Amino acid sequence: MTTRRDFIRTSALLTAGAGILPFNACALPKAxxxxxVALVGLGYYSTDVLAPALQETKKCYLAGxxxxxxxxxxxxxxxxxxxxKNIYSYQNFDQIANNPDIDVVYVVLPPSMHAEYTIRAAKxxxxxxxxxxxxxxxxxxxxxIKACRDNKVxxxxxxxxxxxxxxxxxxxLRRQNELGKIRLVTASAGYYEQRADNWKQKKxxxxxxxxxxxxxxxxxxxxxxxxxxxxxxxxxxTTRPAIYTEVDETTLFQLQFPSGAVANCxxxxxxxxxxxxxxxxxxxxxxxxxxxxxxxxxxSSKGVIDFKIGNQQALQxxxxxxxxxxxxxxxxPGEEGLRDIRVVEAIHEAARTGKAVKLSA
Amino acid sequence: MTTRRDFIRTSALLTAGAGILPFNACALPKAxxxxxVALVGLGYYSTDVLAPALQETKKCYLAGxxxxxxxxxxxxxxxxxxxxKNIYSYQNFDQIANNPDIDVVYVVLPPSMHAEYTIRAAKxxxxxxxxxxxxxxxxxxxxxIKACRDNKVxxxxxxxxxxxxxxxxxxxLRRQNELGKIRLVTASAGYYEQRADNWKQKKxxxxxxxxxxxxxxxxxxxxxxxxxxxxxxxxxxTTRPAIYTEVDETTLFQLQFPSGAVANCxxxxxxxxxxxxxxxxxxxxxxxxxxxxxxxxxxSSKGVIDFKIGNQQALQxxxxxxxxxxxxxxxxPGEEGLRDIRVVEAIHEAARTGKAVKLSA
Numbered sequence: 001m002t003t004r005r006d007f008i009r010t011s012a013l014l015t016a017g018a019g020i021l022p023f024n025a026c027a028l029p030k031a032x033x034x035x036x037v038a039l040v041g042l043g044y045y046s047t048d049v050l051a052p053a054l055q056e057t058k059k060c061y062l063a064g065x066x067x068x069x070x071x072x073x074x075x076x077x078x079x080x081x082x083x084x085k086n087i088y089s090y091q092n093f094d095q096i097a098n099n100p101d102i103d104v105v106y107v108v109l110p111p112s113m114h115a116e117y118t119i120r121a122a123k124x125x126x127x128x129x130x131x132x133x134x135x136x137x138x139x140x141x142x143x144x145i146k147a148c149r150d151n152k153v154x155x156x157x158x159x160x161x162x163x164x165x166x167x168x169x170x171x172x173l174r175r176q177n178e179l180g181k182i183r184l185v186t187a188s189a190g191y192y193e194q195r196a197d198n199w200k201q202k203k204x205x206x207x208x209x210x211x212x213x214x215x216x217x218x219x220x221x222x223x224x225x226x227x228x229x230x231x232x233x234x235x236x237x238t239t240r241p242a243i244y245t246e247v248d249e250t251t252l253f254q255l256q257f258p259s260g261a262v263a264n265c266x267x268x269x270x271x272x273x274x275x276x277x278x279x280x281x282x283x284x285x286x287x288x289x290x291x292x293x294x295x296x297x298x299x300s301s302k303g304v305i306d307f308k309i310g311n312q313q314a315l316q317x318x319x320x321x322x323x324x325x326x327x328x329x330x331x332x333p334g335e336e337g338l339r340d341i342r343v344v345e346a347i348h349e350a351a352r353t354g355k356a357v358k359l360s361a
Numbered sequence: 362m363t364t365r366r367d368f369i370r371t372s373a374l375l376t377a378g379a380g381i382l383p384f385n386a387c388a389l390p391k392a393x394x395x396x397x398v399a400l401v402g403l404g405y406y407s408t409d410v411l412a413p414a415l416q417e418t419k420k421c422y423l424a425g426x427x428x429x430x431x432x433x434x435x436x437x438x439x440x441x442x443x444x445x446k447n448i449y450s451y452q453n454f455d456q457i458a459n460n461p462d463i464d465v466v467y468v469v470l471p472p473s474m475h476a477e478y479t480i481r482a483a484k485x486x487x488x489x490x491x492x493x494x495x496x497x498x499x500x501x502x503x504x505x506i507k508a509c510r511d512n513k514v515x516x517x518x519x520x521x522x523x524x525x526x527x528x529x530x531x532x533x534l535r536r537q538n539e540l541g542k543i544r545l546v547t548a549s550a551g552y553y554e555q556r557a558d559n560w561k562q563k564k565x566x567x568x569x570x571x572x573x574x575x576x577x578x579x580x581x582x583x584x585x586x587x588x589x590x591x592x593x594x595x596x597x598x599t600t601r602p603a604i605y606t607e608v609d610e611t612t613l614f615q616l617q618f619p620s621g622a623v624a625n626c627x628x629x630x631x632x633x634x635x636x637x638x639x640x641x642x643x644x645x646x647x648x649x650x651x652x653x654x655x656x657x658x659x660x661s662s663k664g665v666i667d668f669k670i671g672n673q674q675a676l677q678x679x680x681x682x683x684x685x686x687x688x689x690x691x692x693x694p695g696e697e698g699l700r701d702i703r704v705v706e707a708i709h710e711a712a713r714t715g716k717a718v719k720l721s722a
Binding site: 183184186188190231233235237238239250252254256260262264265266268270271272273275277279280281354355356 | 544545547549551592594596598599600611613615617621623625626627629631632633634636638640641642715716717
């Protein structure tokens with residue numbers, strides 16, 4: 001395993017020209033067949049999920065890291081044989097502009113920092129992959145999209161499930177109208193969050209169940225219907241008021257779509273749930289789990305949905321890298337992340353005011 | 362089949378003494394081993410469901426009918442060999458007081474007529490079985506309960522599913538705390554109602570999806586949690602505004618319970634759905650269908666739930682007849698129907714005002 005990975009990594013590094021010839025020593029940059037990715041923020045998701053996934057990607061590789069913790073830098077350098085010059089702190093991050101090894105900056109920080117690091121990465125001329133939720137506010141999302149556009153770099157949101165063929169099958173069923181008019185979507189996404197002092201409990205860091213897990217249910221309601229909601233209501237609850245003082249532990253939200261379809265959704269840091277159902281005029285659909293890292297599966301009135309995939313995040317990153325290299329449309333561009341955050345803002349407003357919030361279609 | 366049914370019916374009639382000896386010819390009324398039931402309102406449910414079920418009951422039998430349509434009276438008399446004296450119109454209904462063949466009046470009319478006929482039956486000294494929803498208003502329910510209490514007769518609500526051992530298993534799991542704290546109940550009950558000019562579309566008759574189908578989802582949220590909701594929100598929608606001018610085609614409603622459990626429910630006349638799920642601290646539960654006439658089944662984290670039963674309505678009526686004969690507690694007394702209608706009223710208010718409605722626990 002180590003041997004194979006070492007080989008892949010070494011060949012990737014060679015292919016990308018890293019550490020052999022300085023990039024700017026070439027008269028013209030050579031087309032790469034793998035993009036170098038720098039992970040920004042080395043928490044659980046980078047450490048346990050994305051870095052291992054990057055060992056399985058074919059179109060990109062782990063080229064660098066950005067971290068505020070020197071001990072983490074040492075550990076990652078050793079584990080992934082990263083050259084010194086590809087290790088950044090938050091202070092010297094902007095110098096990444098001069099590093100040809102880094103093609104993509106993957107922002108894996110708490111949501112409140114997504115805008116800042118996306119914009120800084122864009123200004124450094126790097127493509128950006130940004131974890132979900134895109135940002136805590138529509139204004140942030142718009143600024144991120146603008147910065148990437150202005151700097152002629154792409155912006156992908158890390159909606160891994162939309163790269164999963166099982167989710168794509170749901171979208172195909174709707175696009176081809178195989179189940180008839182979508183009438184009701186029920187989606188519940190949550191887990192029991194044991195941590196009590198994480199960014200997930202902090203409003204200023206973009207925490208809360210709706211922002212973190214709710215976007216899965218919201219996305220599902222949107223991709224199952226293929227529409228944008230026009231009316232939003234929401235209710236928030238907590239069973240742990242001592243911990244959930246600033247953000248929601250549980251949010252229920254309801255959406256009405258232009259076609260008349262409605263969605264009944266739940267998200268929570270207080271319980272495990274991972275279910276998607278749709279009631280349609282000529283059929284039905286259910287997925288469980290619908291937003292897991294692997295094993296997404298389900299059934300519709302048209303048959304079983306159970307495509308086997310390898311590493312979901314590797315698939316996502318390879319798809320995004322391929323789109324960048326081939327200059328093709330991204331599967332989940334910033335605009336798609338923004339569409340969710342627009343509704344998330346409406347959900348928070350509806351919960352806060354206790355009133356239905358209208359949205360333009 | 363006909364032979365067996367004829368035998369059962371004949372023996373039932375003989376056993377109950379109907380048509381052989383006038384009841385009041387005896388010095389003291391003999392204890393019956395079957396109660397005579399008069400169906401009030403001979404629509405679909407009486408015709409296609411309850412009357413056939415009464416051919417399979419062991420503790421009660423079809424003894425009479427109350428109808429405003431003389432042709433129906435002729436047809437039913439012929440089919441079920443009912444004596445002339447056990448046929449009533451709405452005008453002479455109160456004379457049922459003098460008919461010892463009739464022990465129970467089963468009110469199967471549109472909801473707006475439940476209170477009137479329950480109260481008239483009670484005043485006639487007959488036990489009352491009343492279809493769900495109990496009535497369109499809390500005030501009606503209270504008057505019905507009072508009339509039955511004042512006249513020393515019992516009042517059962519036709520919540521057939523609560524007699525189903527599959528539903529009883531759900532209640533047992535909660536009572537014995539096998540799944541841990543109930544956190545979220547998701548219940549969806551609906552069907553595509555093709556009729557456009559039925560009582561179900563008329564407000565004055567107690568129609569609407571919430572009243573008719575919504576009580577199943579509401580009941581489920583209540584029996585899964587074993588609690589009464591303290592906060593209610595609701596949203597109503599229609600996809601057929603030309604038909605649903607007075608009542609709701611689709612209602613979404615959310616409940617918060619004292620323990621912190623929440624429920625996310627949907628009901629509709631615009632789509633087929635019949636699903637119940639619960640997310641619990643130490644397990645889960647799902648039932649589909651959860652409110653069908655037969656075949657209720659599901660699974661929990663403790664195992665499959667799939668008890669086979671015969672005719673569900675026969676089971677319900679036999680249970681209620683047995684409770685009456687043995688003077689035992691009814692499984693679903695009027696007070697239980699009232700508990701639902703109290704919440705239904707709050708749901709309608711919440712939908713109308715767009716505001717959360719508080720209820721006392």
